Amino acid sequence: MSEHFDPYDAERPLMMGCSCGQHRSSAEHAAAELRARSETAEFEAYSNAFVEASLVKALFPQDALRRQFLRAVGRRSAMAAIASVLPVASLQAMAQEKSGSLEKKDLKIGFIPITCATPLIMAHPLGFYQKQGLNVEVVKTAGWALIRDKMLNKEYDATHFLSPMPLAISMGAGSNATPMNVATIQNTNGQAITLAMKHKDKRNPKDWKGFKFAVPFEYSMHNFLLRYYVAEAGLDPDRDIQIRVVPPPEMVANLRAGNIDGYLGPDPFNQRAVYEEVGFLHLLTKDLWNGHPCCAFGTSTEFIQKNPNTFAALYRAVLTSAAMAREAKNRELIAKVIAPQAYLNQPETVIAQVLTGKFADGLGQVKNVPDRADFDPMPWQSMAVWMLTQMKRWGYVKGDVNYKQIAEKVFLLTDAKKVMKSLDMKVPDGAYPKFTIMGKPFDPEKPDAYLASFAIKRT
Numbered sequence: 001m002s003e004h005f006d007p008y009d010a011e012r013p014l015m016m017g018c019s020c021g022q023h024r025s026s027a028e029h030a031a032a033e034l035r036a037r038s039e040t041a042e043f044e045a046y047s048n049a050f051v052e053a054s055l056v057k058a059l060f061p062q063d064a065l066r067r068q069f070l071r072a073v074g075r076r077s078a079m080a081a082i083a084s085v086l087p088v089a090s091l092q093a094m095a096q097e098k099s100g101s102l103e104k105k106d107l108k109i110g111f112i113p114i115t116c117a118t119p120l121i122m123a124h125p126l127g128f129y130q131k132q133g134l135n136v137e138v139v140k141t142a143g144w145a146l147i148r149d150k151m152l153n154k155e156y157d158a159t160h161f162l163s164p165m166p167l168a169i170s171m172g173a174g175s176n177a178t179p180m181n182v183a184t185i186q187n188t189n190g191q192a193i194t195l196a197m198k199h200k201d202k203r204n205p206k207d208w209k210g211f212k213f214a215v216p217f218e219y220s221m222h223n224f225l226l227r228y229y230v231a232e233a234g235l236d237p238d239r240d241i242q243i244r245v246v247p248p249p250e251m252v253a254n255l256r257a258g259n260i261d262g263y264l265g266p267d268p269f270n271q272r273a274v275y276e277e278v279g280f281l282h283l284l285t286k287d288l289w290n291g292h293p294c295c296a297f298g299t300s301t302e303f304i305q306k307n308p309n310t311f312a313a314l315y316r317a318v319l320t321s322a323a324m325a326r327e328a329k330n331r332e333l334i335a336k337v338i339a340p341q342a343y344l345n346q347p348e349t350v351i352a353q354v355l356t357g358k359f360a361d362g363l364g365q366v367k368n369v370p371d372r373a374d375f376d377p378m379p380w381q382s383m384a385v386w387m388l389t390q391m392k393r394w395g396y397v398k399g400d401v402n403y404k405q406i407a408e409k410v411f412l413l414t415d416a417k418k419v420m421k422s423l424d425m426k427v428p429d430g431a432y433p434k435f436t437i438m439g440k441p442f443d444p445e446k447p448d449a450y451l452a453s454f455a456i457k458r459t
Contacts, residue, residue, distance in 0.1 A: 025340070026336050026348075027125075027336050027337055027339060027340045029336075030333040030334075030336035030337045031125045031126055031336075031337045033333055034122075034126055034324065034330060034333050034334065034337060035126050035127055037324070037330070038126060038128070038320070038324060043323075043324070046323065047319075047320050047323045047324070050319070050322075050323035050326075101309050102133050102134070102307075102309050102310045102313060103306065103307040103308075103309055103310050104157070104307050104310045105133060105134055105135050105310070106135045106137075107129075107134060107135070107136045107137070107157040107158065107310070107314070108136075108137050108139055108155065108156050108157055109136055109137070109138050109139065109156060109157065109158050109159060109160070110138075110139050110141045110147050110150055110151070110156040110159040110160060111138055111139070111140060111141060111159070111160040112140075112141055112143070112144065112147065112160055112216075112247075112248060112266075113140055113248075113249060113343065113344045113345060113346075114248050114266040114267065114268065114269070114295075114344070115187070115190060115266065115267045115268050115338075115344070115351060115354050115355065115373060116160070116186050116187040116190055116266050116267075116294050116295035116373075117160045117186055117187075117295060118186070118187065118321075118325050118334060118338060118355070118373075118375065119184075119186055119187075119297070119318050119319075119321035119322040119325050119375055119377070120138065120160050120186060120297055120318055120321070121138060121338050121343050121344075122321050122324070122325065122334055122337055122338055123136075123317045123318060123320070123321040124136060124138045125337055125343075126321070126324075126337070128317040128318075128320050128321055129314075129317045131317070132313035132314070132316055132317045133313060134310070134313055134314065134317065136317075138343075139156070140342070140343070142247060142249075143216075143217075143247040144162060144165065144216060144217040144219075144220070144247075145217070147159055147160070147161065147165075148165060148169060148174075148175055151169075151178075151180070151299075151300065152169070152175060152176065152178055154300075157299065157303060158183075158297065158298065158299035158303065158311075158314060159297075159298065159299070160186060160295055160296075160297060161180075161182065161295065161296045161297070161298045162216070162217055162219060162220040162221065162222075162294070162295055162296070163182060163185060163221060163293045163294065163295060163296040163379075163383070163384075163387065164219040164220060164221065164224070164387045164391065165180075165217070165219050165220075165296075166180035166181060166182050166296065166298050166410050167219075167384060167387055167388060167391070167406060167407075167410050168219040168391070168396070170406065170409065170410050171397060171406065173219070173391065173396055173397055174218065174219060174396075178300060179300065179301035179302070179409070179410075180298055180299070180300055180301065180410060181298050181299060181300070181301055181304060181409075181410055181411075181412050182296040182297075182298045182379045182384075182410055182411045182412060183296075183297050183298050183299065183311070183314070183315055183318070183379070183412055184296065184297045184315070184318055184319060184322065184377035184378070184379060185293045185294075185295070185296050185297075185376065185377055185378060185379050185383075186294070186295040186296055186297050186322075186375070186377075187293075187294050187295055187373055187374065187375050188291050188292060188293055188294065188373075188374045188375070188376045189284065189285060189286040189290070189291065189292065189294070189371060189372060189373055189374055190266065190267055190285075190294055190354070190372065190373035190374070191221070191222060191225070191264060191265065191266055191267065191270070191284070191285040191294055192264070192265070192267065192270035192281050192282070192283065192284045192285060193226070193229070193262060193263070193264045193281075193282040193283050193285070194251075194255070194262055194263055194264075194265065194269075194270045194273045194274075194279045194280065194281060194282065195261065195262040195279060195280060195282045196255055196258070196260075196261055196262060196278065196279055197277070197278060197279060197280060197362070199261060199262065200280065200363065203282065204233070205229060205230050205233035205235065206233045206234060206235070208230065208233075208235060208240075208241055208261075209235060209240045209241065210240070210241070211241045211242070211261040211262065212241070212242045212244065212259070212260045212261050213226060213241055213242065213243050213244070213260060213261065213262055213263055213264065214243075214244055214245070214246035214251055214254060214260045214262075214263035214264075214265065215243055215244075215245060215246075215263065215264055215265065216245065216246070216247065216248050216265060216266065217245055218245065218396065219391070219396070221285075221292060221293065221294050221387070222263075222264045222265060222266070222294075223243065223264075224387065224390040224391075224394075225264060225285055225288055225289070225292070226243065226264040227243070227390070227393075227394060228288070228390070228437065228438065229264075229288060229438070231454065231455075231456040231457075232438055234456075235456075236456050237394075237456075238394070238458070244260070246260070246263065248265055248266050248269050249269070251263045251265050251269045251273075252269055252272050252273050252276055252278065252279070255273055255278050255279050256276065256278045262279070262282065264285070266294065266295075267354040267373065268344065268346050268350045268351050268354050270354075271350045271351075271353050271354050271359060272346065272347075272350050273362070274359075274360050274361065274362035275347065275349070275350050277362075279362060280361060280362030280363050281359075281361045281362055281363075284369065284372055286369070286371065286372065288437060288438055289435065289436070289437040289438070290371075291374075291376070291435075292383075292435075292437075293379070293380075293383045296379065297314075297318050299311065299314075318377070319377055322375045322376075322377040325375040326374065326375050326376070328356070328370060331352070331355040331356045332352055332355070332356060334355060335348055335351040335352035335354075335355050335356075336348055338351065339351050354372065354373055355373060356370075357369040357370040357371065357372040357373070359372070379411040379412060380411070380432070380433055381404070381407040381408055381411045381432055381444075382407075382432040382433055382434070382435065382442075382444035383411070383435075384403075384406070384407035384410060384411045385403045385404065385407050385432070385444040385447050386435065386437075386442055386444070388401055388403050388406060388407070388447070389403070389447050389450055389451045392451060392459055393451055393454060393457045393458065393459060394457070394458050395458035395459065401447075403444070403447045404432075404444075432444045432445065440453075
């Protein structure tokens with residue numbers, strides 16, 4: 001049926017337009033309301049502060065260090081010093097430039113229709129790309145291998161990535177080595193393990209021997225987190241279960257057909273399985289690692305070098321979107337904006353449950369988890385180091401890995417070392433916060449020791 005009307009859907013009211021009568025659909029009405037919010041002085045101030053704070057947080061992941069630095073050099077000197085080393089120069093100053101300075105205005109950006117891509121997608125109907133002088137076509141793409149191939153063939157200028165993909169492509173794992181960069185993380189949390197309804201009494205992963213699971217791609221947080229989870233339960237993910245790659249939009253159908261017992265996949269397809277009554281949410285991945293990255297926005301190193309102003313404009317548009325998506329009050333409207341056929345093509349109620357964190361779990365309970373999905377954009381380099389340890393753990397990369405060198409080339413963060421060295425201050429490590437995954441601390445300074453601590457691994 002049309003994305004605007006479906007007279008045969010028993011779950012939705014049939015409205016000949018939107019509630020105010022000025023738009024063709026509720027999605028257009030929601031987009032107009034969000035655009036109006038984005039143009040207020042209040043949001044402009046919030047968005048500018050969000051971008052600036054996000055970048056300063058990237059430089060100083062430990063707040064005590066930030067305060068120490070500011071006390072030592074003063075506010076004005078700190079602002080000047082930080083602006084000199086930000087990865088895309090001074091974003092706030094560049095925001096005032098006219099679009100005539102853009103090297104390329106017509107762009108194609110790929111995306112997979114999942115809620116992880118919310119900032120990248122919503123920037124289109126809300127006009128955030130246009131506001132930066134860009135004419136962007138966001139292109140719905142069937143699967144991650146196709147995303148990779150279109151980036152390698154330069155058919156896309158930038159794209160929605162799974163965060164491990166730029167690492168793998170840059171290293172030549174699974175493809176020809178081509179330098180790629182992560183500009184922002186698109187989302188944190190936002191995934192789940194979904195099981196078929198017939199497994200309601202098999203909640204202990206120790207009972208999953210022989211199960212068939214789907215993940216969206218080999219080089220994905222989904223694959224690495226599923227492997228981590230079952231290995232902690234004593235199962236070898238390569239011998240005791242089967243893991244196959246299934247495009248996210250096909251996961252629910254495969255679960256219904258009995259081709260798989262479950263999947264660790266992106267939303268909205270976990271919630272869609274509950275909506276279709278074919279599966280239940282075993283756990284949210286935030287329960288494995290709260291704040292873990294999933295998808296990213298990125299492009300090739302070559303594109304950034306050739307089009308620095310265009311890249312900066314893209315960066316601003318996506319960060320502005322992330323700023324809006326982080327505010328809980330916007331989530332229900334965002335669900336309306338990204339639900340239509342051109343974007344996610346999913347029932348609005350399914351997307352709203354994911355974004356608001358008020359959802360049915362498929363087992364008769366309604367949960368309230370506000371940070372089920374979040375949109376913290378900062379690509380911490382320690383996240384990249386963790387992904388590299390798991391790629392090595394399961395044999396996706398061989399031999400010695402220079403974890404920090406790869407992380408710093410691919411994940412676009414400039415740490416505080418350059419700033420502090422120029423001011424003759426003691427140089428600490430920056431951009432490498434520690435994390436805890438399933439109760440086990442991860443120290444990015446000791447990746448090889450972390451890797452050696454696992455009983456089940458290929459290396």
